[in-house]
Amino acid sequence: MNPTDIESHLSADQVRIIYSDLQNIITSGQNRVKVLEGIFTQIDGSFSDAVDAADANNQRTETLADIDREKQAIRAAQRALGRIDELGELGYCSECDVDIPFKRLKIAPTTTLCVDCKQAQEKFQRIHRHA
Numbered sequence: 001m002n003p004t005d006i007e008s009h010l011s012a013d014q015v016r017i018i019y020s021d022l023q024n025i026i027t028s029g030q031n032r033v034k035v036l037e038g039i040f041t042q043i044d045g046s047f048s049d050a051v052d053a054a055d056a057n058n059q060r061t062e063t064l065a066d067i068d069r070e071k072q073a074i075r076a077a078q079r080a081l082g083r084i085d086e087l088g089e090l091g092y093c094s095e096c097d098v099d100i101p102f103k104r105l106k107i108a109p110t111t112t113l114c115v116d117c118k119q120a121q122e123k124f125q126r127i128h129r130h131a
């Protein structure tokens with residue numbers, strides 16, 4: 001979608017900034033995944049002792065966790081972009097439709113909730129977890 005066609009309470013420049021931030025999250029995330037996968041395959045599999053083996057194992061686990069984090073961020077940005085393209089709008093809370101301020105979107109471009117709805121969601125999840 002052309003960012004100038006997106007409906008928003010934000011200015012056209014702000015829309016462009018958030019839109020390209022989301023695209024950058026995806027491209028830079030994909031690059032980091034490639035690098036991390038390269039590191040993962042290079043972790044030495046031939047160990048001289050048990051300590052080395054444990055080290056390599058830890059390194060593998062950490063690298064996999066890093067890859068997973070990157071992929072989650074990529075998916076979140078893809079979802080946000082998909083939602084923008086589908087609705088043709090950006091910067092409105094998906095729960096209550098209130099304007100999400102530019103400042104909040106700049107910090108968290110993948111967010112789809114206003115601060116109030118986000119807090120309500122987190123409170124719900126906290127209660128849910130402890131139930």
Ligand SMILES: [Zn+2]
Nearest residue numbers: 093096114117
């Ligand atoms: Zn809301």
